[in-house]
Amino acid sequence: MTENDRVLLIAHRKAGNVYWLLPGGGVEFSESMECALMREFREELHLDVRPGDIAFISDSINPENGRHIVNVCFHCEKQGGEITLGSDRRLHSFGFFTAGQVADLRIFPPVNAELANVLGGTGTGRIYLGARWMDL
Secondary structure: OEEOOEEEEEEEEEOOEEEEEOOOOOOOOOOOHHHHHHHHHHHHHOOEEEEEEEEEEEEEEOOOOOOEEEEEEEEEEEEEOOOOOOOOOOEEEEEEEOHHHHOOOOEOOOOHHHHHHHHOOOOOOOOEEEEOOOOO
């Protein structure tokens, strides 16, 4: 979700490390990606959003254990709610960041340049970004 040329990111803390993500998460059986995104925004940030078009897609493939995550990143619009962190113990913080600020953050998967392009109105040039992995 973007607001005033800034993107909303959520920080997770895991094993003492803090890193940033786009809000979202896994899709449950029989749930559409749009419904999953709306549910995850409510769970993580107590926000109601309306998903729009896909901004970009990437894979995160862990070379050590074969875990494979497909990241489908949507544009979305706030519909209601006030941002507060959900109850998941991994949730650490949230913030809105400009294109310049995004460049210096530790974002998983590493899509910093693509987020900056989206914020700058240039898009990514591609929808599917290929495989992106970064060790914690």
